[in-house]
Amino acid sequence: MKVLMLGLGLALLCSVCAEHQCSGDDRHLEGTWHVIGIGTNSFYESTRDGFMKIIFASLFLPEERKLKVTSYFPMESGCKKVEIEFEKMEDGTYHNTSESGKTTIEIVKTNCEDYAIAIVKVEKDEKTTILVILFSKNSEVSPEIKQQLTTIGESQGMMSDNIVFFSSGVACQDEA
Incomplete structure (x- = not known):
């Protein structure tokens, strides 16, 4: 559960990793991102049931080569706020090391504005x-973009049962 929460929060920051594909200025990617779908190599049925609404996070670049992500996750006891700070590497990826492990994030597909x-x-x-995550500035994306998540997930060896899309309702929206 902890790894999934960390992964979802981390994925929301990935849009800033698209420097090589976009303008090179990460500032235009600050703001709120929605997790629309996720695929993983270690999905548990009980975990999946707790995250069927869209999760969102805020991205903020407090200083050069740093990224702060604030995410809200639905839990049985209410919404849980998670804040994580990352460091940008020379290759454009972001890294974080904590008690949850060493995390590396790579953007593999984006239009640099609406989804990644x-x-x-x-x-x-x-x-x-491994998590493959689709996130968007909007709470909905086209079927073609959803298919891209499925294709990329399957290329990472994920079974189709381990690739899910969240409903259109947004979890913890009032918390942010």
Whole structure:
């Protein structure tokens, strides 16, 4: 559960990793991003049931080569706020190391304005969890963009059962 929450929050920052594909200025990507769908190599049915609404996060670049992500996740006891800070590497990816493991994020598809698909790898205790996440500035995307998430997830060895799309309702919207 912790890895999934971290991965979802991390994925929302991936839009800033698209420097090589976009204008090179990360500032235009600050703001609110919605997680529309996710694929993973370690999905648990009980975890999936708790995250069927769209999750969102705010991105903020407090200083050069730093990114702060504030995410809100629905929990049984209410919404949980998670804040994570990342450092930008020379290759354009962002990294974070914490008790949850070492996280690397790479943008693999984006239009630099409305959506991005990211691969997030979390390494801990010699185990690697891979997440492929579709996020958007809007709470809905076209079927073609959703298909791109499925195709990329399958290329990472994910079974179609481990690729899900969230409903149109937004979780924890009042918390932000």
